[in-house]
Amino acid sequence: MNTRYVTGRRSALAAAVSVVLVLGVLAAGGNQAVAKPGDKDPGGVLGAGQGGVVGGGKLRPTKPEVPKAQPKPKEDKPIPVKDPKKPPGPSTSTTRTASLSLAAVAAAPEKVALRQLVIALDSNDFGLATWTSTLDRIGTPYDVLLAASEPLTWERLTRPDGGGRYTSILLSNNSLLHSDGAGGFVSAFDADEWNLLWQYERDYKVRQVSLYTAYGQFPEDYCLRAGTEGGVGETPMNATLTTTGRTQFDYLTTTVQVPITLSYVYRSTLAAGCAATSTVVSGTSVLGVITTSTDGRERAALTFTSNQYLLQTFLLTYGMVRWATKGVFVGERRHYLEADVDDWFNYTDHLFPDGHLESDPGFRMSGTDANSANQQQSAMRSRYPRASQFTLNVPYNGEGINRNAAALCTSLLSPDPLTSYSRCLRNNFRWINHTFSHPKMNFTTYAESLNEIQRNLTVGRQINLTVPTPILKTGEYSGLGVYHPDPTNDIDPPTDHGLLASNGEMLRAAKDAGVKYLHGNMSFPSHVPSCFNCGIWHPMEPSLMLVPDWPTNIAYHVTAPAEETLFYNSYYGPNGKFPFWPRDLTYNEIISYETDIALQHVVSGSAYAHTFHQGNLRQYASGKSLTFDWANEVARKFSLYYRVPLQTPNWQGLAAYVANRTTHFASTSAGADVVWDRTANTLTLTSPAAGGLFLNGVRATGFAAYGTDSISWVPFGANASLTLTPVPRTTA
Structure with a gap:
């Protein structure tokens, strides 16, 4: 087994630590994601397997993470405002005093x-x-x-x-x-x-x-x-x-x-x-x-x-603001559903319904599972037209690829059916560099880091996967300042040391390999951007932007409902490690609650992806998997309320959007100003600094229609003065 870059079994990725879930409704000024009642840590469902050999050999499985349950703040329930007993009775005259x-x-x-x-x-x-x-x-x-x-x-x-x-x-x-x-x-x-x-x-x-x-x-x-x-x-x-x-x-x-x-x-x-x-x-x-x-x-x-925090707020307040502004305003709102399924081609630990954990070899999805994932994806698009764009993102580990497996949607005569089906279905998923052998990259050298990044691109492209060079998801989000002080401690939660504690050699290697965007994790405070749908330009390497993911409570080491139910209740049940619920939940109750959390991310307009793992795609029954149980339910709930589509851009598009949102907020802070002359029906945009703004109700070059909204991304140079034509709403 080639474990040269492996620094130990997957840590309790303590990714689970300080998870700030649910609304993830980050406010632009100081914004910390606030948990609503019942929000919890994703149960350390964030890491992936590591180690292994080229050609589909046994890869090293990983251990479950240790989560941290969140407090349960009370919902705001304000005292109603009553009519005054003796109102001051402002004048109804239109004459100023x-x-x-x-x-x-x-x-x-x-x-x-x-x-x-x-x-x-x-x-x-x-x-x-x-x-x-x-x-x-x-x-x-x-x-x-x-x-x-x-x-x-x-x-x-x-x-x-x-x-x-x-x-x-x-x-x-x-x-x-x-x-x-x-x-x-x-x-x-x-x-x-x-x-x-x-x-x-x-x-x-x-x-x-x-x-x-x-x-x-x-x-x-x-x-x-x-x-x-x-x-x-x-x-x-x-x-x-x-x-x-x-x-x-x-x-x-x-x-x-x-x-x-x-x-x-x-x-x-x-x-x-x-x-x-x-x-x-x-x-x-x-x-x-x-x-x-x-x-x-x-x-x-x-x-x-x-x-x-209430669903009624997400459903109605945007419409109130849009009405108040006649649909012409700085900013925009759209809805997204993104799912990453990490560790494709790899093995991970497997938690069985009787509670025992198999780590040797662990679980690796089959070619049939890959084929079923493709069929479930197509069925979801048909069932929920709002989700017709939905496409799985697949961060893969190339060490598990067998390059001798032909591109065939069959298991017959294939030395590795998963590789064969993956090659056959390669255009139906979106592939992401997750490093070659999934090492922890907190202390890897420049040469080790560069080899992991470049080698994974090479082997993926050798089997004709389309893999974008600018996107990198390190194993366990490693190398980005979150790790346990004891590198041999794989059980206890890691410490968030901050982005300045990142592995500078890994960052330098990523930059030299052509990477522009790194996946971060909303569980870690240092990975949480200061504005909504923004990223973080890395303070040690400003050419790299951190784009965070949302973790989920679908555990990385479970493959079927009984396993997920066991895991979930062992953490959050009345006798769990982090007691939250007064009784153990059923699988359907778990999915209902967890998709309520995800729905709040989606209706808030959060563009960040939700994270799953390859074991979650096991076809545990005909046409069924944990990942698509979750995804179908989120799409179903969204479709109850919204008629606009769920957007699922590829990761290049997602990262570019996040970069533009970051520029947008920087531009408003730097003094970008837009004035509407209603007589001439023109907008005059001025800015002392170069930047860009999203504008709603404007059909500039390359504008995008979303429902009945027209959304334009307008870049500009320093000392800009642009004239644009708004398209105000003429109805309510």
Whole structure:
């Protein structure tokens, strides 16, 4: 056995350590993935086998990883905002008071910047995190005004040239009420401030959205009248869309049922003769509305709470932002489903249903398994048209390739059916360099590292696999600063030493081999980017970008439902290593819960791939495997809600997108500015530094249509000044 580069059996890749799962909804400013109740470490399902010989000989199997369970924070369940006992009653006059006379005339009302203003009560306002997480995922610039402590002034709303600073106003709730300390409620805005806000909206034709809206007429009338009110727990109250709502949220299916949970709800009615149209309803109760004020301002509102972790937030807030901006904004949102199946051609440990672990030789998928994976992939595309692009990514270890196996979809007379089927089906999967023998690369030399990278490309291409040179996934994400201080300790979780503790020789070899993108792991804090869907330019080798993956709880060493169930409950059951559930779960319950986690990644717009291993593709029953049990269920759940497609770009496309998102956020931070002249219907993009921006509602060269959205990637040089033509939405 050639184990020259193997530094021991697969460590408890402690990949599992500090996993930050589920929403993975990273916010752009400091963004740490936040676990919602029930989020857990992926159970160390991240590594792969290593060692072996060319020609399909026995490869060295690996050991399971040690996970770390996540805490169970409580869902945000805000206290409902009530109508005040004695409302301050802002003036309904359109004339400015003397103290605000400078705002009497808008100097350049036809021009507004593509920037949003979030107005919340204070830093503890649940709506603040809901709005900002939504905007961070989109990648649109915004400012926050905390009404309880910050005054609203005309200078805050307008630019020095008289143009508007904001293209939308996003309220956390419609009244900004707080206790007055004497049993009543007062608004954080006084009458002058409300009138100032409304004047800005009126003069600059800027739309307003209220995330959480009570019925009544304070501080202004949304045409909502009292019905009933109360809390909704974990059992969903399903809401549907009206004709207008189906236009406003046209990326959702026309028959969608929006599950409203953990919320306080005002079930309202519409006032007769009022200029309002319902958008979201539950039976006869109105839960969403678009309305026009008596002075012509356009407003939209929802009547229930939505914190940033709830499915209803992902389904509806994007549509509210898009409506507020008329579909013209900096940023974009799409949905992705990517799956990597690591260690193809390799062996891994095999956990049996009776609990014993076989490591010699372990498990290696068969040619029949490969053929079944291809058939299951085709069946999934047909069954769920939203997932018609879905294609497995296959990080492979070339040491297990038998170059004498012909390209035949048959096991007959083949010295290695897996190699034969892989060659025969090579164009149906996307191949990724996972190193030749899967060594730990934390301390490999330059020569060892270069040999592992280049040799794997060579043997893969010798059997006609199409393998992109720029993409590298090291075994166990090794060489990137996460390892156990004791190199002989393969049991305990590794330590995240940070990217500056990466193997510089491996990085240098990767660069010299033509690599541009390295896979990282969202389990490790040092691999988590600072902005949503971004990557990390490696601080030791800035030509290399780290693009992280999502781990899963489908363990690397299981091949069938009974094995997965045993593993899962041994970790998270009441008697497990990391007790979480009050009882052991069935396989169907495990898949249901784990795909709920994955669905949250998908609906958030996360582009990162989810990680599986070759044993998870074993055909444990006709047309069935653990990987496709998971993938089919994610696609099924997504299809219940969305009518837009799931995107699955190849890894070159995925990495390029992540690089562009990283540039996008850097450009907004560096002062890139876009102003919309609504009279001329032009956008003027200026920037002091070179960069690029995603723009929605713009059909620039190479734009992409996603649903009814037009998304353009617009690169530019330093001191840029570009003129573009927007395509605003003309319907709700």
